[in-house]
Amino acid sequence: MSPARMSVGEAFDRFFGPGTGLRVEAYDGSTGGDPDGQVVQVHSPRALNYLLTAHRSVALMRAYLADELTFVGMDEGNPYPVMVSVLNRLHARRPTVRELPELARFVREIGLHVPDLPPQEAPAPWRRLAYGLRHGRARDAAAIAHHYDVSNRFYEMVLGPSMAYTCAVYPHAEASLEEAQEAKFDLVCRKLGLSPGMRLLDVGCGWGGMVRHAVQHYGVSALGVTLSAHQASWGQEMIEREGLTGRAEIRHGDYRDVAERGFDAVSSIGLTEHIGVRHYPAYFTFLRERLRDGGRLLNHCITRPDNRHNGLLKDPFTNRYTFPDGELAGVGHIVSVMQDSGLEVRHQENLREHYARTTDAWAQNLSAHWDACVAEAGRGTARVWGVYLAGSRVNFEHNVIQLHQVLGVRTSADGDARWPLRPTWEGQSSQR
Incomplete structure (x- = not known):
């Protein structure tokens, strides 16, 4: 008998563990994370493809911009509270050798690939060579x-x-x-x-x-x-x-x-x-x-x-x-x-x-x-x-x-900086 398929919620718990401050609600009906945490909804396998194919900050941004990831109740104009309370604590742990086959099976089942990138993202640095060398x-x-x-x-x-x-x-x-x-x-x-x-x-x-x-x-x-x-x-x-x-x-x-x-x-x-x-x-x-x-x-x-x-x-x-x-x-x-x-x-x-x-x-x-x-x-x-x-x-x-x-x-050749003995800018106000 083949092992049961691991759900998104189970995968989150397995590789992030407790104390993340996040509660995951996934498209497959599963949940994971802290029961009373900030709710994040994972809407499709495409979200996981974003999350698994890039550095954490870029991965989250890609999934967020594509509407594949939703932080419930977050102020989109000022997400500071979420970033402070949750995202700075979100660090995946390294899987053990025993866990690697299960992780590989989970990744294979979601059909891992790099989805289309958001239009707001600049090209990778090597692609910017079309504009010339850096800082030309x-x-x-x-x-x-x-x-x-x-x-x-x-x-x-x-x-x-x-x-x-x-x-x-x-x-x-x-x-x-x-x-x-x-x-x-x-x-x-x-x-x-x-x-x-x-x-x-x-x-x-x-x-x-x-x-x-x-x-x-x-x-x-x-x-x-x-x-x-x-x-x-x-x-x-x-x-x-x-x-x-x-x-x-x-x-x-x-x-x-x-x-x-x-x-x-x-x-x-x-x-x-x-x-x-x-x-x-x-x-x-x-x-x-x-x-x-x-x-x-x-x-x-x-x-x-x-x-x-x-x-x-x-x-x-x-x-x-x-x-x-x-x-x-x-x-x-x-x-x-x-x-x-x-x-x-x-x-x-x-x-x-x-x-x-x-x-x-x-x-x-x-x-x-x-x-x-x-x-x-x-x-x-x-x-x-x-x-x-x-x-x-x-x-x-x-x-x-x-x-x-x-x-x-710019001090003169003879060393004259035309500088006062003490700074004069503190306590002054502009000329009105």
Whole structure:
């Protein structure tokens, strides 16, 4: 007599064991997991094919996007509670030698194969060679378009009126997202020592929030550069609407094409993650060459908590769904490269907890505008964003990633940094 066929619920219990926080309800009528846990419904063998043919984060995302897996009662716009309470504890155990034949039979009976991939998933890294080598101009433009060219309206709903897609700085625990984003731009302006008549270059300017804030409140003239055509169009329209034409410009293009020099300050807010660690020396050298003597550079970017694992992001979900070709380094490596590029580093700070708050605020916006976001960008894209924002919050809270601002100056040949004896940016407010 052949052995009885193992059910999905039995397979889950066998290979995950107790304490997962999940209750599985499967298409074959079986159940498994914790009786009082978060209910997850497995709708078909196709779901199992997704789950068994990829890394855990990508496998779950594929099944979720294909509607083959449902977390009952989960807020799709803000799945943070589920991720914290369940998914971080979900780890399969290694089967014993005795269990391998039974596992093989179970896999054979479901007809194991790789199903069609969701359209929201970027090609595997080796397939991106069609765009050239990693961090070449064409491939960088494709990666930026994958993430940023969703829809300006979608970003308006998720990011809020500031349209700032970088870590905010919360001046106090009760501050709103908009207050915190303004405080971030203002802190950058003060660290750069901006004053009327100065010239600012903002690379990776997004929708132009930093450019507009600096021009309106500090009296500078500013040039922002972005690889995203959607961002450039939106930002330039806002400049014209706010009467800043002639003092502010948002340029669609690669920062490497900026020919102007002699800037008093350069801000790089959220760009370093996209350029590749091996390009840091050329990047910081290029920006230094855009500064006058005594000019300051502020680099604001996501970092690793150490300097031993610099380079390509290893998380398959991030690489396939949110930031293709994204790379991170520890702040120590960034400081070292800035110094070797001729910049004198004068200050750095870690804003990790602020980014956890920021991603939570974005997730709350996504949840509050869920139906409109789905109508604008599609349910699949909106779901990716929900998972991405929740996962980012978890990673910042648990010190998996950090956010550093590093401030440097182009010191003159005779050693003059034009620097005050003590920092002057704390406690100041923007010029109104």
